[in-house]
Amino acid sequence: MTDFSHIVQFFFSGLTSGSMYALIAVSLVIVYKVSLLICFAQGEFFVIGALAMVTLVSKGLPMPLAFVLSILISTVLGALVQRMLIKPIQNAGIGNLIVMTIAISLTLRGAALLVWGKESHILKPFSSGAPIPVLGATLQPQVLWIISITIVVLIMIWIFFEKTKLGIAMRACAENRLGASLMGISTDKAALLAWAWGSGIGALAGMAVAPLLFMQYGSGVMPMVKGFIAVSIGGLSSIVGSVVAGLLLGTVEAYTIGLISSKFSDTIVFSLLMVVLIFKPSGLFGKG
Amino acid sequence: MTDKRDAILSVKNVTKTFEGIRALEDVSFDVKSGHIKALIGPNGAGKTTLLNAINGIMSPDSGHIHFLGHDVVGHSADRVAGLGLSRTFQLIRMFTINNATVLDNVLLGAHMQLKPTLFESIFSRGKVNKAERKACDRAMELLRFVGLEKAADAAPGSLPFGNQRLVELARSLMTNPKMLLLDEPASGLNDTEVESFTELLRSIREKGITILLVEHNMKLVMNIADDIVVLDFGKKLAEGTPQAICANPQVIEAYLGTTQTECRLEP
Amino acid sequence: MKLLKQFWWILPLAFIAFYPVTLAGGSPYWSGLLIFVGIYVILTVGLDLLMGYTGQISVGHAAYFAIGAYASGILTAKYGFSPLGAMVIGMVLTGIVAWALGRPVLALKEYYLAMATLAFNEIVVTLIIGLEWLTGGASGLRDIPSFSIFGLVLSNHVHYYYFVWAIVIIVIACSLAVVRSPFGRTLVAIHSDEVAARAFGVDTAKYKTRIFVLASVFASMAGSLFTHYMGFLAPDDFGVLTSINILVMLFLGGIGTIFGPILGAFFMKLLPELTYQIHDYELLLSGLILIIVLVFMPKGLFGIFTAIWEKMFAKADK
Numbered sequence: 120m121t122d123f124s125h126i127v128q129f130f131f132s133g134l135t136s137g138s139m140y141a142l143i144a145v146s147l148v149i150v151y152k153v154s155l156l157i158c159f160a161q162g163e164f165f166v167i168g169a170l171a172m173v174t175l176v177s178k179g180l181p182m183p184l185a186f187v188l189s190i191l192i193s194t195v196l197g198a199l200v201q202r203m204l205i206k207p208i209q210n211a212g213i214g215n216l217i218v219m220t221i222a223i224s225l226t227l228r229g230a231a232l233l234v235w236g237k238e239s240h241i242l243k244p245f246s247s248g249a250p251i252p253v254l255g256a257t258l259q260p261q262v263l264w265i266i267s268i269t270i271v272v273l274i275m276i277w278i279f280f281e282k283t284k285l286g287i288a289m290r291a292c293a294e295n296r297l298g299a300s301l302m303g304i305s306t307d308k309a310a311l312l313a314w315a316w317g318s319g320i321g322a323l324a325g326m327a328v329a330p331l332l333f334m335q336y337g338s339g340v341m342p343m344v345k346g347f348i349a350v351s352i353g354g355l356s357s358i359v360g361s362v363v364a365g366l367l368l369g370t371v372e373a374y375t376i377g378l379i380s381s382k383f384s385d386t387i388v389f390s391l392l393m394v395v396l397i398f399k400p401s402g403l404f405g406k407g
Numbered sequence: 408m409t410d411k412r413d414a415i416l417s418v419k420n421v422t423k424t425f426e427g428i429r430a431l432e433d434v435s436f437d438v439k440s441g442h443i444k445a446l447i448g449p450n451g452a453g454k455t456t457l458l459n460a461i462n463g464i465m466s467p468d469s470g471h472i473h474f475l476g477h478d479v480v481g482h483s484a485d486r487v488a489g490l491g492l493s494r495t496f497q498l499i500r501m502f503t504i505n506n507a508t509v510l511d512n513v514l515l516g517a518h519m520q521l522k523p524t525l526f527e528s529i530f531s532r533g534k535v536n537k538a539e540r541k542a543c544d545r546a547m548e549l550l551r552f553v554g555l556e557k558a559a560d561a562a563p564g565s566l567p568f569g570n571q572r573l574v575e576l577a578r579s580l581m582t583n584p585k586m587l588l589l590d591e592p593a594s595g596l597n598d599t600e601v602e603s604f605t606e607l608l609r610s611i612r613e614k615g616i617t618i619l620l621v622e623h624n625m626k627l628v629m630n631i632a633d634d635i636v637v638l639d640f641g642k643k644l645a646e647g648t649p650q651a652i653c654a655n656p657q658v659i660e661a662y663l664g665t666t667q668t669e670c671r672l673e674p
Numbered sequence: 675m676k677l678l679k680q681f682w683w684i685l686p687l688a689f690i691a692f693y694p695v696t697l698a699g700g701s702p703y704w705s706g707l708l709i710f711v712g713i714y715v716i717l718t719v720g721l722d723l724l725m726g727y728t729g730q731i732s733v734g735h736a737a738y739f740a741i742g743a744y745a746s747g748i749l750t751a752k753y754g755f756s757p758l759g760a761m762v763i764g765m766v767l768t769g770i771v772a773w774a775l776g777r778p779v780l781a782l783k784e785y786y787l788a789m790a791t792l793a794f795n796e797i798v799v800t801l802i803i804g805l806e807w808l809t810g811g812a813s814g815l816r817d818i819p820s821f822s823i824f825g826l827v828l829s830n831h832v833h834y835y836y837f838v839w840a841i842v843i844i845v846i847a848c849s850l851a852v853v854r855s856p857f858g859r860t861l862v863a864i865h866s867d868e869v870a871a872r873a874f875g876v877d878t879a880k881y882k883t884r885i886f887v888l889a890s891v892f893a894s895m896a897g898s899l900f901t902h903y904m905g906f907l908a909p910d911d912f913g914v915l916t917s918i919n920i921l922v923m924l925f926l927g928g929i930g931t932i933f934g935p936i937l938g939a940f941f942m943k944l945l946p947e948l949t950y951q952i953h954d955y956e957l958l959l960s961g962l963i964l965i966i967v968l969v970f971m972p973k974g975l976f977g978i979f980t981a982i983w984e985k986m987f988a989k990a991d992k
Contacts, residue, residue, distance in 0.1 A: 464869055515876075518859075521856040528856075
């Protein structure tokens with residue numbers, strides 16, 4: 120029998136992984152909207168961001184500085200990848216581009232293995248403090264950080280794409296290539312920016328959850344796939360849809376693990392993905 | 408001659424909307440067996456949309472399309488092709504992967520006769536090869552018919568656009584169609600080429616193949632069409648013989664105004 | 675020179691035939707290496723039919739490898755089936771699974787297709803891990819007997835080597851027969867332009883499913899061969915990373931060539947052996963290899979070989 124406190128506890132863990140999935144989903148959507156490309160290497164930015172921060176903190180850098188630097192590293196890395204690897208083959212067909220992002224994923228994962236080894240690393244929480252008891256369950260302070268970071272990122276994205284000239288031009292780029300050039304941004308530059316944004320947000324997700332998870336070089340694969348599941352459910356072009364779907368996925372997953380079966384939770388989640396893909400390929404919230 | 412039974416294709420009240428824009432609105436007309444019917448109208452009038460609806464690439468929102476007595480609305484394109492309807496494309500669609508040649512492209516038209524299966528491809532090579540040789544002979548014959556037998560082994564992309572359209576025509580003929588939908592087959596051809604193309608269409612008609620021809624070259628249309636239907640903004644504007652269409656003031660205003668000099672029948 | 679051009683295939687065939695007694699010198703280690711190469715050739719050729727010819731991306735080919743492997747392993751180790759019988763049952767089972775999945779999954783495109791295939795791979799692996807009573811779970815399935823046909827046990831590495839490569843040659847011959855026939859032309863048409871292919875009467879869903887079933891049955895066969903060689907099965911060998919490895923072999927060898935996968939599998943299986951001291955570099959290296967292939971060599975190693983080959987003959991013909 121499961122009592123109420125467990126239900127609350129599962130909700131917190133669902134919210135935690137849900138926020139993580141939502142952030143990765145958002146990073147996928149941003150890249151997709153502008154360059155019509157889903158990056159299978161998004162999970163590697165997640166890992167590299169987190170592990171970079173672990174290293175920087177262990178070198179004695181103050182948390183906030185390490186935080187900003189790690190985001191910067193991932194952002195630059197994302198932009199470099201777009202410029203050096205995606206751009207040269209962008210006319211080679213979507214199949215080759217998918218395989219290229221897989222190649223990038225392998226390369227980055229392999230590089231992370233060399234830099235950080237096979238062992239797991241854990242980041243110290245952003246703020247010290249005892250777990251907070253809520254309705255019989257306990258809430259790690261880091262979860263509050265994760266949720267606030269997610270909210271801040273979403274607000275920033277909203278401001279950027281709705282209020283700034285650059286963001287509006289990038290959005291136009293997603294909708295209409297000619298319109299974008301009229302607004303003074305080349306699709307090329309927009310794609311670069313989108314990759315920078317995407318990898319930065321991916322890294323942020325990794326850094327936010329790093330104090331709760333053991334991070335190692337291969338930890339990015341599942342979050343990336345779960346992020347994609349969120350995107351598939353939410354619709355490839357909808358930021359709001361994928362955030363909702365990410366949170367939903369995290370919650371469903373947490374309750375599945377807690378109440379049904381931890382052994383088969385991934386079987387259930389992946390079956391769910393296949394069902395959604397087959398019956399509603401445009402996503403539950405997508406149009407057309 | 409105007410007997411209803413003669414219609415090989417009959418389009419009835421076909422309507423199609425794309426994101427709120429009416430691409431086709433209540434379009435109806437018949438194409439008589441053995442005729443060349445031209446479908447003309449300004450760009451964006453819905454001509455290609457209509458062809459797509461007829462051959463099953465896309466379903467209309469409402470209306471009926473009968474081909475040889477079958478209601479083909481809701482049929483997939485391969486089923487419609489199976490009934491004996493083939494087509495060419497306005498934006499040329501050649502098969503180019505893995506160095507496919509012009510001959511390969513034409514041979515794909517034999518798909519419905521060859522109906523390749525995995526089992527036969529692996530275990531019954533003799534039979535497959537024999538059928539393939541026969542198809543090859545026929546494909547070369549058709550390439551000769553359109554005047555491109557020398558290009559059989561070329562990559563389709565290496566040919567000028569006009570010739571690629573002729574390859575598409577040969578590929579469609581390879582299916583042994585009862586009816587052809589040709590989407591601007593003469594664009595990219597020069598004047599002399601248009602003349603020989605006109606002859607080509609005549610001999611196709613003589614073989615008993617019905618043609619629905621979308622074309623902007625009015626000289627070709629006036630020369631060869633048995634009758635004409637005019638579309639404008641997705642609606643049928645007029646239908647009739649070339650003479651009647653030429654004299655129709657509405658048609659002249661909407662479409663022929665700019666090309667009026669060409670709108671006359673040659674003696 | 676003319677003779678060489680016509681009968682070039684005798685060279686690799688001779689290599690395969692004499693390898694165990696010459697280069698490998700009867701060493702089980704080096705024979706074993708080429709047994710793995712052979713198994714991966716079967717997997718990669720199947721993926722080539724699906725991706726290179728039909729244009730359908732798959733990031734989950736190891737799923738069918740797994741079904742074949744575990745069908746063989748479970749049936750022989752736990753239920754006393756003969757290896758050949760188990761292999762055939764595995765192929766039929768995989769064929770049915772692929773046939774059932776084919777129509778709905780292959781209706782998807784691009785990312786969706788990639789993700790659906792990946793998801794199926796994960797489903798298979800999580801089931802293997804979860805259904806411990808059947809598969810041995812994460813700790814593995816043990817005591818799988820050696821392959822035997824009609825009472826003849828192939829426990830000797832050299833014997834098994836010939837058995838595996840005989841199957842590889844059959845698989846390649848079948849694949850060549852398929853791609854060099856009207857069936858192959860239809861696949862290429864689907865790859866080039868699905869809508870246009872349909873307009874010429876191709877029931878694209880049916881053809882995609884058929885080739886998917888063939889590729890999966892090949893993979894299942896490879897799985898059975900793998901099982902009896904290893905004698906032990908663990909889920910790690912069948913994850914998405916394995917699927918991606920097959921993908922790397924395909925692109926490195928040359929996609930859409932049938933012969934390329936031999937080169938790709940050979941290279942990728944040899945690489946870890948040559949660099950075993952620096953095992954940690956493997957992941958990075960396969961990523962970099964894939965990047966280099968995508969940017970600089972669209973037809974992979976096979977493309978380079980044929981280019982050199984043609985240049986050689988162009989000179990000789992003068």
